[in-house]
Amino acid sequence: MLLKSILEPPTRFVSEKVISFEVKMVDRFVPDKMLLFYLNTLDKHVPFKAIDGIINGLDKLPPKMRSSLIAAADEYVPDTVASSRKVSAVIAGVGKYVPDRIIPPESADNWSNVKTKFHIPTMQSREGRG
Numbered sequence: 001m002l003l004k005s006i007l008e009p010p011t012r013f014v015s016e017k018v019i020s021f022e023v024k025m026v027d028r029f030v031p032d033k034m035l036l037f038y039l040n041t042l043d044k045h046v047p048f049k050a051i052d053g054i055i056n057g058l059d060k061l062p063p064k065m066r067s068s069l070i071a072a073a074d075e076y077v078p079d080t081v082a083s084s085r086k087v088s089a090v091i092a093g094v095g096k097y098v099p100d101r102i103i104p105p106e107s108a109d110n111w112s113n114v115k116t117k118f119h120i121p122t123m124q125s126r127e128g129r130g
Helices: 002-029 032-045 048-060 063-076 085-095 105-117
Strands: none
Touching: 002 085, 032 085, 063 105
16 A cells, blocks of 8 residues: 555656647647558458457456556546547547456456546447458
8 A cells, every 4th residue: 555655646647747748749640540540450450360369368467467457547547638539539449349358357347437438339249250
C-alpha cells in the first residue's frame, strides 16, 4: 500500500502530461484516412491465427498482471484520451478482439469501465470470416 502511494503521483503526472501530449499530436497530425486504413486492415486482412496468438499470449500473463493493466487503464488514462475521437476509435478497434475470458474476475468492473470509456464493443463474431 505504501508503494502504491509513493508511485501514484509520478504515474498520474506521466498519464496527465505525456499521454495527453501524445493524444494531442495524434488528433492534430494523424489523418482520419490513415486511421481508417489501419483499422480496416486489422479487420479484413490480419488472419485470425495472428489475433488468436496475441490473445493466447495475453492469456498466459498472470491474472494479477492482467488485473494491474486493466486497473491502470481504468484509473490512470486521462480524460483527454477518452475524449479523443481518433484515439478512442483505435482503442475500440483493437479492444473488440479482447475476449472476456481473459479478463480476471476481480477486474470485471474495471474492464467494464474501460469498455464504456472507450466505447469498446463486445468481441465480434468470427462467423463468415476466413
